Structures are given as structure tokens and as C-alpha cells.
Amino acid sequence: MASDETAAGTSVASVELIRQFQFERVLNHDTRSKSINILGTIDTTAAILTAEKTAFSAHDESAIAKLPTIANGTSSIRLLDSNDIYRWYMAVLVQDLETSPGAKLSLIWPATKTHIDKYGKQRRKVIRETPELYRTVLAPYIERMRGDRIQWVYNILSHKVEADRIVYENPDPDQGFILLPDLKWDRTTMDALYLVAIVHRHDIASVRDLNKSHIAWLKSVESEIIQAVTRTYTAISVAELRVYVHYLPSYYHFHIHVTNVEHDAGDGATVGKAIMLSDLVARLEEMSEEVYGFENTTLTYLLGENSELWREGYASVFG
Ligand code: M7G
Numbered sequence: 001m002a003s004d005e006t007a008a009g010t011s012v013a014s015v016e017l018i019r020q021f022q023f024e025r026v027l028n029h030d031t032r033s034k035s036i037n038i039l040g041t042i043d044t045t046a047a048i049l050t051a052e053k054t055a056f057s058a059h060d061e062s063a064i065a066k067l068p069t070i071a072n073g074t075s076s077i078r079l080l081d082s083n084d085i086y087r088w089y090m091a092v093l094v095q096d097l098e099t100s101p102g103a104k105l106s107l108i109w110p111a112t113k114t115h116i117d118k119y120g121k122q123r124r125k126v127i128r129e130t131p132e133l134y135r136t137v138l139a140p141y142i143e144r145m146r147g148d149r150i151q152w153v154y155n156i157l158s159h160k161v162e163a164d165r166i167v168y169e170n171p172d173p174d175q176g177f178i179l180l181p182d183l184k185w186d187r188t189t190m191d192a193l194y195l196v197a198i199v200h201r202h203d204i205a206s207v208r209d210l211n212k213s214h215i216a217w218l219k220s221v222e223s224e225i226i227q228a229v230t231r232t233y234t235a236i237s238v239a240e241l242r243v244y245v246h247y248l249p250s251y252y253h254f255h256i257h258v259t260n261v262e263h264d265a266g267d268g269a270t271v272g273k274a275i276m277l278s279d280l281v282a283r284l285e286e287m288s289e290e291v292y293g294f295e296n297t298t299l300t301y302l303l304g305e306n307s308e309l310w311r312e313g314y315a316s317v318f319g
Contacts (some may be wrong), residue, residue: 016317017042021049028121030122033266037119039111047109048119054104057189059234060253093098103185114149116252117306124302126272129251131296136315142205146252153198156180165194168228176200177221179228182257184265190235193260197225204254208279211293218281225258236260237243244274245303272302 020042027048029036034051035166038203048166058064070093077091095102108115129138163178177199181187185194199221203211210218226238235250242259249255256277259265267273284293303310 002280014107017109018049021047024110027046027065027116027119030266033264039116039119042109045110046112046116047107048111048115050106050108050119052104052106053089054101054186055189055192057191069294099188100150101173101186101188106183112149114145114308116305117308118262120306122304123308124272124304125310125314126300127303127318128298130267130298133314134295134299137317138208138309139203141309141313142252146205150251150253153251153255154199157200167232168224170224171200173200175217175220175223177256179225179258191260191262193236193258194265195229195258197221197256197258199254199256203205205252206298207245207295209273210253210280210284211295212284212287212289215281215284218277218284221256222281224276225256227313229258242269243277244269245277245280246273247275247299248303268304270302272300288308 016213021038022041023038024040026038027039033052035050038051040047040049055066058067075092075094077089079087080090082088083185091113093100093102108119112276127133152161155179159166164182165180166178167181168179176198179195179197182194182196185192203212222243225243229241230236230238240261242257242261242263242265244257245255257268259269259273265274280294283297287293287297303314305311305315
């Protein structure tokens with residue numbers, strides 16, 4: 001951000017955008033994560049608003065200190081029922097934007113068709129992607145998708161946006177990366193800690209581009225990430241960090257997800273999408289020189305049937 005004035009102006013404008021959101025339809029909702037994705041418009045252009053109720057935190061001292069206020073500070077409370085020693089209530093908890101906000105909102109505007117597909121309810125398919133399918137179906141798709149959807153990545157790497165949020169940076173253009181809060185994190189709840197490490201190099205679109213030559217680099221990135229996180233968030237230890245990558249990712253510029261193990265990252269942490277970084281490294285170490293990299297292996301993952309990749313690519317193979 002160029003100056004405080006610009007930053008303040010941008011944040012006022014961004015809050016105003018949310019207020020202009022016109023409801024169109026619900027794309028998806030989830031009772032477990034207590035979140036909803038809504039399609040609407042802002043100024044006649046498609047927008048996606050995601051609202052997620054924030055989690056309680058019992059990790060750090062300051063969060064624990066606030067827990068008694070759940071009982072003492074509820075502004076209204078109504079008994080639903082009672083039975084023997086059991087009583088259950090509905091309550092409005094005292095909320096405060098700084099210390100205990102009730103929800104986290106995300107806005108994508110203007111939203112593309114790919115975003116609308118991604119945030120909509122959809123069935124998933126299992127894709128057993130052989131090296132041949134990768135070369136003929138996915139690689140050309142990545143080539144087409146890559147450029148226009150990752151402007152946000154370039155903005156971060158060039159310090160144009162979110163620069164004041166950076167947790168750690170190794171600025172080396174080949175070896176380095178930027179570690180910062182993921183947009184999914186409310187930046188308050190330690191149990192829900194979610195960071196993303198985005199590498200400076202541009203030559204790795206996904207796991208498929210990793211090979212044996214990257215082993216030492218990946219190991220040092222992982223250890224730099226762990227050191228930076230445990231130094232910054234002292235309540236969290238190495239054994240409480242999940243460090244993983246997605247295959248398939250949504251954005252084809254290599255990045256690593258870093259979450260508190262306590263955080264339920266939903267689909268993003270499931271079999272068929274998340275691969276621990278240390279497991280990737282171990283697989284590369286075990287690979288023969290002939291195989292050499294993930295380009296020459298079969299990888300199995302889940303793919304939503306709304307996606308263009310399914311509709312125009314894999315539906316004819318696996319449908
Ligand atoms: P992914 O595996 O490509 O996609 O991860 P998915 O997990 O959304 O399927 C990309 C990660 O980057 C996700 O965890 C996103 O929440 C995060 N992310 C996406 N955008 C557009 C931003 C952004 O603008 N800023 C930050 N800090 N994180 C983002």
C-alpha cells in the first residue's frame with residue numbers, strides 16, 4: 001500500500017462494497033463449518049460473499065481469559081429445555097469486532113464463472129491421473145488457466161498488497177518465499193491458525209513440476225516455515241503444525257498451506273486433496289532416477305463436477 005491514507009481509503013471502499021451486495025441465490029452452505037456462500041451482484045457484476053461463524057479459541061491465554069464471559073456476559077439467554085441434570089439454552093453472546101467478532105466474511109468481486117463453480121454445491125469425482133492424462137488433459141488446462149487467475153499471488157510477491165501482514169520472507173528469487181496469513185484465517189483464533197507460504201520462483205505450477213532436484217530446497221523451505229511460525233506464534237509448537245500442499249490446487253503457482261492441527265480445514269485437508277509436504281519429500285527421495293519426479297507418477301484426487309476441468313476434460317474419461 002502506498003500510504004496510510006490510501007490504505008484507509010481502500011478499507012473504507014471495501015467495507016462499502018459489502019454493503020452494496022445484492023442477494024441472488026445461495027451457492028452452498030455447511031452446518032458443520034457454519035458457513036454459507038452466497039452469489040449476488042455489486043453494481044450489476046457477479047460477486048460471491050462467504051460468511052463463516054468464528055470458532056472459539058482455547059489455545060492462548062488471552063482467549064482463555066475471555067471464556068468466562070460466555071456465561072457472565074451473554075446479553076440474552078433463553079432456556080430451550082431441561083431434563084434431570086441437563087439444560088440447554090439459546091443465547092446471544094456478547095461480541096466485539098476487535099476481540100470476539102461473530103463472523104468472518106470474504107468477498108470475491110468481480111467473481112468469474114470458475115469462482116462460482118468452485119463455491120457452489122457439487123458432487124465430486126475420483127480422478128486417477130496417469131502421467132499420460134496429466135500431459136494431455138491437465139497440463140494444457142493449467143497453461144490456459146494460469147495467467148489471469150493469480151494476480152493476487154503476484155501482488156503479494158511484489159509487496160503491492162498484504163505486505164504489512166508478512167510473517168516471514170526469504171527474498172531469494174530462486175529459493176525464497178513469503179509466509180503470510182491465509183485469507184481463510186480470521187487472524188485472531190490461534191486454534192484456527194492458517195498461513196500460506198508462496199514461493200518466489202515461477203517455474204512450479206503444482207506438485208507435478210516437483211522432482212528429485214527440488215528435495216533439498218523443499219526441506220529447507222519446510223524448516224524455515226516451521227521456525228518462522230513457532231518464533232512468531234509462541235503458543236504453537238512444531239508438533240502442532242500441519243504443513244501441506246494441495247493437489248489439485250485452485251491456483252497454479254506453488255504454495256504451501258500451514259495450519260494448526262486443531263483447525264478443521266474441511267475439504268482442504270482431506271484425502272484426495274491435501275498431501276503433507278514431508279510425505280512429498282519422502283516420495284521424491286524414494287523415486288528412482290528413471291521416474292525422477294511427479295510428472296511421471298499417477299496421482300489420485302477429487303474433482304468437483306462443476307469444474308471446467310471435469311466438464312470439458314475428465315468427464316469423457318471417467319464419467
Ligand atoms: P489452493 O490450494 O490453490 O486453493 O490454495 P484452495 O485451498 O482455495 O482450493 C490457495 C490458498 O490461498 C487458499 O488457502 C486460499 O484461501 C489462499 N488465498 C487465496 N487468495 C485469493 C488469497 C489472497 O488474496 N490473500 C491471501 N493471503 N490468501 C489467499
